[in-house]
Amino acid sequence: MSRVFGANDSRTQEVDEADEIARMNLVPFGPENGDLKVNPGMLTAGQTIDLHLSFPFYGGLYNYTTISVNGYLAFATVLDQGPTINVGPESTDWPRQQDPAMIAPYLCKQQIPQSGNPAMRAGIYYRLILRQSLFGRDSNSNLNLGGTMQQSSFFGQRPELACPGTAESYARCDAQSDYFLDEMMRWLQEGVAGASMFRADAALVVTWHNTASAIAGRSDIDAGQSATYQAIWLTDQPGRLSYVILNYDRLGFDAQDFRANSRSGRCRALFNGGNHTGVVEVDPTQAYKTTPKVLAQRSGVPHVVRGRYMFRVDDVVRPAGCSNKTGGTYPMMIYPNIVNMLGEMTVDVNALCLDRSQTYILMIEEREVASCYVLNAAIARCNLPKIYDWGTKTVYFQPQSKGANDEKAFVGYIYFVPPTLDPQRLDIGSIYEWYKNPMPNYLMPITWYPRNFTNPELFNNLNQVGTRISDDALYGVQLGLYVIGYREYKDDEIKKFRPEHRTLARLATYTNRNSYEYRWKPQEEVINLNQVQQWYLTDWERWNTLYTYRVGYLKLAPIRPNDLNGTELLSGLVTAPISLHWLWSPEDDRFGQTTFSQQERDQRTEFVSRKAKEMCHDWYDEDGALFNFIRDTETNSSCPCVETQARLDLGRFMPHPRCSQTFRDITCTTVIGSKNCYMSAQNIYGSYAGKGNTFDNMDTSRFMTHYGQVCCYDEAGYLMQTPYQPVIKTQKEYFYNPGYPLRAYEFGTPPYMGQFEVPGLSVFHNDYMPYFLCCKFADFRCQMFYWRRPSSACQEYQPPATGQVSGAGVFNTIDNDKFIFNEPGVYNFLYIPKTVRTPEVRVQVRMERYPNRKVDFGLLGRYISQAELVQPTNATVIT
Helix, strand or coil, rough: CCECCCCCCCCCCCCCCCHHHHHHCCCCCCCHHEEEECCCHHHHCCCEEEEEEEECCEEEEEEEEECCCCEEEEEEEEECCCCCCCCCCCCCCCCCCCCCEEEEECCEEEEECCCCCCHCCEEEEEEEEHHHHCCCCCHHHCCCCCCCCCCCCCCCCCCCCCCCCCCCCCEECCHHHHHHHHHHHHHHHHHCCCCCHCCCCCCEEEEHHHHECCCCCCCHHHCCCCCEEEECCCCCCCCCEEEECCCEEECCCCCCCCCCCCCCEEEEEECCCCCCCCCCEECCCCCHHCCCCHHHHHCCCCCCCCCCCEEEECCEEEEECCCCCCCCCCEEEEECCCCECCCCCCEEEECCCCCCCCCEEEEEEECEEEEEEEECCCEEEEECCCCCEEEEEEEEEEECCCCCCCCCCEEEEEECCCCCCCCCCEEECCCHHHHHHCCCEEEEEECCCCCHHCCCCHCCCCCHHHHCCCCCCHHCCCCEEEEEEEEEEEECCCCEEEEEEEEEEEEEECCCCCCCCHCCCEEEEEEEECCCEEEECCCHHHHHHHHCCCEEEEEEEECCCCCCCCCCCCEEECCCCCECCHHHHCCCCCCCCCCHHHHHHHHHHHHHHHHHHHHHHHHHHHHCCCCCHHHHHHHHHCCEEHHHHHHHHCCCEEECCCCCCCCCCCCCCCCCCCCCEEEEEEEEEEEECCCCCCCCHHCCCCCCCHHHCCEECCCCCCCCCCCCCCCCCCCCCCCCCCCEECCCCCCCCCHHHCCCCCCCCHHHHHHHHHHHHHHHHHHCHHHHHHHHCCCCCCCCCCCCCCCCCCCCCCCCCCCEEEEECCCCEEEEEEEEECCCCCCCCCEEEEEEEEEEECCCCCCCCCCEHHHHCCEEEEEEEEE
């Protein structure tokens, strides 16, 4: 006798050795494991149960489900007349026919055998598993490790029988429940990219055991034409993430027909969002379409077990694990899919089933190729290069030897963002304090989640040592905190400005904590800014080259043992751009000590002020040698005079991504004194070419530049302007920072422009950091900055003509005509023909009848059909 499941539990079902081998992919089920059996009188229509928690599925939250013998968990009434159960946009005439949302491991007409050997233990078993911490009890696997929380006795029930507050006995929340949920999380980690971020707090386990085709006879059933399969639906307590694991033990029939005819009522395995929102097949391959029984033979995690498939189902259904389905059927699963455009980090990919002997690549649209290595048969980990672009890129995953075999690329999407907006950036406390001289505190916090880092030595040998992704030992690694300096300099060989990221120093070393409690808990450490562990600059470079790096960032990455000069850093996390003035020190002070007296602090502050003045002058001269871009920004992108105009002028301006009420972000460092800021929605198009002294110069074709415009408005909504007095000294703690034009556009510039191409970093190097050098660190140099960056005076601004439609077809046109139009259809809202200098513009609107909100939905099924619930009025609205 042996056990099916690895839990050390006396209630685990004991079965014969042969039966264990046949059912290794199922979790234990049956009455001895706390399951209830669906009432025989409710098998066809389905038994509705309370989930006691909100489970997300396809964008909705459900605290109930209906379990049917026909192989589905439904969330609405299912129409099952005829031989086939029809769901999805292609098979139902919604709203005349219902299109119910459902999770359907094997959707077709089925029955439970009533007699004979297959009828033994046949039935549908279900149980709900909840984590003990949901009910105020301590658990060995929740966040309250070592706590002394007392069990709730309000309901007077023993936890071995049921959870407090649940009258039914199918809900379990004991130590075995916590073990089960932890084990399911390990299963997900082995097959789903990004599942390591998921903490399961509840699971619904439903097992269809020995079901048979609906019209099969005794001879068919005795011949082995029965099915056993299982659905495990997991979610977390807030109801944000949700995963489904499908286990197929045995599938003995393809359809509801008898004698294996399979012509009528073909079985399907699918997820349906309901009401024509979409349907996702478990396996869209040709083999599955030919015979659905293939689901029990194949697997989404072939390195673990056969017949198992995994999906993320909270907002839309995302196939996880691996599949040999045709590339492009669904976007492949990528985690994280919001990535820092600086690259040097990794993403996990679910796509085709992987072979360790093959080399795989992730091709990035218009950019370099990312190299990938195989974690297991379902997950590949890809090292991203620097992208230098802001936006969504299409990526293609495939074997490098694509020409030798006929495998199509799998398609996915990654949103690349600059370090200023990276949601996974390294947390180093208040960004504002890093821009102050002197630093308010020389002990700054640093926070990260330890599971973001893996030991590279263990990771590269996964196939030799057999380590699983869920093993804690994999995350034990020494981390170094590096200072990276950024600058742009002219490279005469390639005739452009080359962006340079140089490792300047290593500040500290930390041990990544890999114990269980740090799987969800962030690790908090301290940065001592008076201490540098190792410089990667010579003494001469520290006193000269260091000051050419106006801006930089910190990077936390595993330490490479043999990297003596910091040029080959491993993948890691980076911070938002910060000033590096806290690294500056007089030549007689080489960070030799860890404590500083007040006199030494004052000397250092004075040195920073003096050095910032020199750097401000250098920037002033350097910027003055470049093209005068102010005439282009002011002529072609003059700021709106009042905020109302900026809000309406969506084509030319947009809310600032870091410094507006719409996208307010903690990295807004330079325009804090304003209430709301807007910026040009694209690179400004210039019209000056050559020397600018020809009579027809203004009539030349416009061309893209690397300039940008920023407009900030005060509390009254008026444009704020830069002061122009000959002597300006801004107060240290008071911000009056109006918007000013940018030589480097915030979103970057296409690489062919030759310079200022890096989103976020180029603008900090050329525009934002000089403000701090001239106006905050140095004394009486602010006027130099504003001479180079005067704000727009809005004198050249031409307000757009605005038209709008609101309510029931009330139109205000751009030429001030007003009328009411209430006819459904598709119409040209705006049309401007193409000219020599402007493109064709066509804006179309679709108008539909507004529904009558007075219809009583409570009459559904009695006096009114579902198709008549939505009745049009005589008013039309734009949809």
